[in-house]
Amino acid sequence: MTATLQLGIIVAYLFIALGVGLLAYRLTERTAEDFYLASRTFGTVVLLFTVFATLLSAFTFFGGPDTSYAFGPEWILVMGLMDGIIFAVLWYVVGYKQWLLGQRHGYVTLGEMLGDRFGSTGVRALVAVVSLFWLFPYVMLQQIGAGGALSALTGGAFPFWAGATLITAFMILYVVLAGMRGIAWTDTLQGAFMLVMVWAAALWVLLAVDGGLTTINAGLEATRPEFFALGSDFYTPANMLTFAISIAFGVAMFPQVNQRFFAASSETVLKRSFALWPVLVLLLFVPAFLLGTWATGLGLEADIGAGESILPVILGEYTPAWFAALVIAGAIAAMMSSSDSMLLSGSSYFTRDIYRPVVDASLSERREDLLARVGVAVFAIAALAASIWAEAGAFGADSVGSILVTIGDLAFGGFAQLALPVILALYWRRTTRGGIVAGILVPQVVYVAFNFLPEVPLGPVTLFTDTYFGWGVSIYCMVLGLLVTVAVSTVTAQSPDEDTDLYFEGLSAD
Template identity: 30%
Template sequence: MERWVIITAIIGVYLALTLAIGLRAGRDTSKSVTGYVAGDRGFGLLVMYFVTGASVFSAFAFLGGPGWAYSRGAAAFYILSYGVLGIAPWYILGPRAARLGRRKGFVTQAQLLVGRFPSRGLSAMVALLSLMAFIPYITLQMRGAGIVIEAVSEGNIPLWLGAAVAYGIVVLYVLVSGVAAVGWTNTFQGIFMLVIAWVLGIYLPIKLYGGIGPMFEAIQIARPELLTVPGLAADGNPWSWGAYSSAILVSAIGLTMWPHLFMKAFTARDDRILRRTVVLFPTFQLFLIPVFIIGFAGVLFVDELAQPDFILPHLILSVDLPVILVGLFCAGALSASMSTGDALLHASASVMVEDAARPFRAMSEQAQRAWMRVVVVIAGAIAYYFALDPDQSLVVLLLTSYGIIAQFAPPIVAAMYWRRATTAGVVAGLVAGSLTTLFFFLNPELRPWEVHEGILGLCVHLPVLVVASLMTPMQDADHVAPFLDPDLR
């Protein structure tokens, strides 16, 4: 039997096991909207730890991370930096949001915002902006899955088919089981991903260079520019400190504000579990160290790849490994993609139904669940269409999403901490910040400084929110009081 057939069969077994876990997970949750979206608010520490880590670090880390280390060197370290900065605010924000959710029945980020700033238009705007960010992020996951399967099958299974099969399975278990499937498959996939990353990160440098130290010594002699922070830009020239630091900042803010991460706060059993998850999160992030080492391992052993995101599967197939291990390693890369993609598809469906549709039309719980399933399929189909574009870098797709999501930070903070904030101010700021971000994304040559467009959006967003709020009447004190309640801390 040909080598690629055996590897593909191993991946098939992994996909079948993931599907079985996902379908089984939904049996113990209620058939209510809260059960589908928030898992009946019953996630414990183990599931919260892995659902948080695995839903944040995805194909961009497992494939894009090595790709950046291989092609841009130290520039990849921005990924390691922003995770710690982005999760830290959740030690305070997470329990506060969770308590508000339990008190008022919130299951999405937009519901919290609209609870404080009543506006159906605001609800729809947040939902649409969330979807605009989710689509490129889901696209990233699908493309990552397709890259792995195409590479390990030696081109016999093209990217379009590999992505379709992997994400057909994701769509199926999210349709059936909702967030319960996301939680338990993320636990399985997270463990699998961590083990594979560390084994590969230690093995490849030893196999190719004789150790991690000798590897970096060789790179320092042959390609010293790759080990000089902040690394290289996409064109091969040194990346500027402004671009590097703003990528870290906008990604940290975006991580804090991701709607699917916010929704996981509403699934936690209690505040103590949330805080423990935040404290433990950096231990999950340590898997990025071997991931980067994998990319650096390819610098002197692989001729320049047209698509650097292929470096991980390329190295695995180039090294003389037993075929079973190759299959397991490739399944680990798939787990990174699928563990985030399922959370994003679930969140896309939840926000579009709960925040874009339900405020304008009364729906029974049965109808809401049915429409969520429809949106899962539609969002998956749209992302799949974009995933077939061969010119998109996985990390660039991710940074595009973070610029949009970072605009949620000012209204969320204002909702829970600033008494004087008003609905008009929040809407005006969100519109101004989002339009600024999109403008500079589409016209990068017009940026006044070499910083991420999301930071420029925040520079416009904040003053507009403050000025517009101060120019409009204060909200009723009784309405505001529950959101600023000291007991929420």
């Protein structure tokens, strides 16, 4: 009966989100720009919350608490203070200039913007292919998180594959129907819902524990006293900065985030949003990650089974079944609000940057709109199949949380390799087509090699390890991308069809 009640609450929430999507569908124009960017009409609240909800995914709700549970609460610094601040700066450095260019030239994707600057369909397609390569595992991450959450919440009564399939089906329905407008509206609903529920969960657990924070701290002192000290073998400065830099720079290149830089209705909206960003993310990260830390002090280790995450366990122990279901519904809202945006952005990158320029340059707005909706469904179903395969043991992980951190960290680092070449292109006139292509390709190849090839002893150094001198390989690859872009641009001439003035001449807000 409890499992039925919990599933009923979650399914009811899914239907509410679908209803918002249907309402948005009635107002959506049948054009690609409206489907992808809601005709660039976002105000401050909607823009802030749609970026917020898009980013706060299974990596946050399950990977984050599980990391805090295993290694301590410093994960709040990595994801909160560090990435709240670094990404806010990048929102201005990258996002503001992108918004100016989008207003002037009508760009919908990052590939379009770079393709025009360098006069190259190849650059446009390259950015799309790299982005889709890393986007696919991140969509999987959301589906793995959703399936694991429903399975853990119901004690296995609702199996992983069924939960992941249920969430995927609802996402396909409202993304195909409503596009960016519906996603942004549901993101605003889901972002507010997430904030309320995670704070309510933290307060409920604190009140339910006999002795409250005193009891929790005593448990931590007895079992993991190192949680009270800043830093550990896991939270070294180099490791924390690797995570923070890779995540922040990767987020700025995520298609679903990057496209939102084009969608603000005005310069004021854009600037106000990135100023408020660090405050908003801390409001969510602090209670979510504290719950993971508290679980260690409450001695819940024995309750963690293979394929489970700590958040449903602590909620199941200290809150009523209906409340735990509401919080998990909030977590699933986070996953849906990430996945739906990823599906939409992935579709736009494929249709506008690969299919239109390479396959059918005469593609009409109406046919592109239709192709985009079909692409959403195909992308989602393929990711679902891969996520079920991954959860079955492909990553050799013991829990959903560890799978999420593995996939999330890999994808963040992959997207981060795009950031510095793109920033150079936006601000350095001397960047050439050869420079941007080499700056994108070389670090991607090296990063993939270091993540997928086995370790190789090479004299005093072991090649293809995860870290060197404490720093993650993603940081070295980012520096490599920067150096390669500068070096190749310095020794190559700009082609006649490159527009070196595009990003500089007369570029200002109207």
